[in-house]
Amino acid sequence: MNKIYKIKLENGYYVFKLEQILAEKHISKNKLIQDTNTDFKVIQRLGRGDCIRLDIFVLARLCDYLDCDISDIIEYKKEN
DSSP states (O other): OOOOEEEEOSSEEEEEOHHHHHHHHTOOHHHHHHHHTOOHHHHHHHHHTOOSSOOHHHHHHHHHHHTOOHHHHEEEEEOO
């Protein structure tokens, strides 16, 4: 099962890696939702790259909980 989702844009793409991090750290989405008090839909969207806006407060909360950087959860790559 692929744990990384790429969303294509005009000049590059976003890479969403939340599901990969959760799998590597053996943390379920339910545990993440409960421990970070984050809405299920928000985690689903961040996990699959199905979001229009990113909430920096949610990203900060997830980074603190997962002990990672924002770029470990989502990153933008320019196409060459």
